[in-house]
Amino acid sequence: MRAVVQQVSRAQVSVNGDVTGKIGRGLVVLLGVATTDNEADAEYLADKIAGLRIFEDKDGKMNLSVVEAGGAVLAVSQFTLFGDTRGGRRPSFIAAARPEQARKLYEHFIARIRAIGLVCETGRFQEMMQVELVNDGPVTILLDSTKLF
Secondary structure (H helix, E strand, O other): OEEEEEEEEEEEEEEOOEEEEEEOOEEEEEEEOEOOOOHHHHHHHHHHHHHOOOEEOOOOOEEEOOOOOOOEEEEEEOHHHHOEOOOOOOOEOOOEOOHHHHHHHHHHHHHHHHHHOOOEEEOOOOOOOEEEEEEEEEEEEEEEOOOOO
16 A cells, blocks of 8 residues: 655645545545555554654654644545556556455545544545645655555
């Protein structure tokens, strides 16, 4: 499972002009699911993201997690995170999970984030979405449940 995590001052996701999720300060998480992923991968990433100390404390040091900073999470499914462009200019998505598996693990990730105590807004799975955000910092972190990076 892969995630692009962006610290934001505000963000929202829309489908066909309807806002499906909106947060103030917090994290936008673009989440991709691989064919080899399972619930443990979703739990690992949810726990890792909730605990990332990337928010500034009173001294201006990146020392607080999104939980400690009182932020929220906007989770957006994004199978293109498993696009492989090594073989040419058109990405291959063979490593991306099929929708049935991906939806289940995406929802498991969201449930874990909420169980941690965070507000978690979402996009709509398998829909064309427009994501608007103000990247704060900017701070952007790449995570992979296999610890590839």
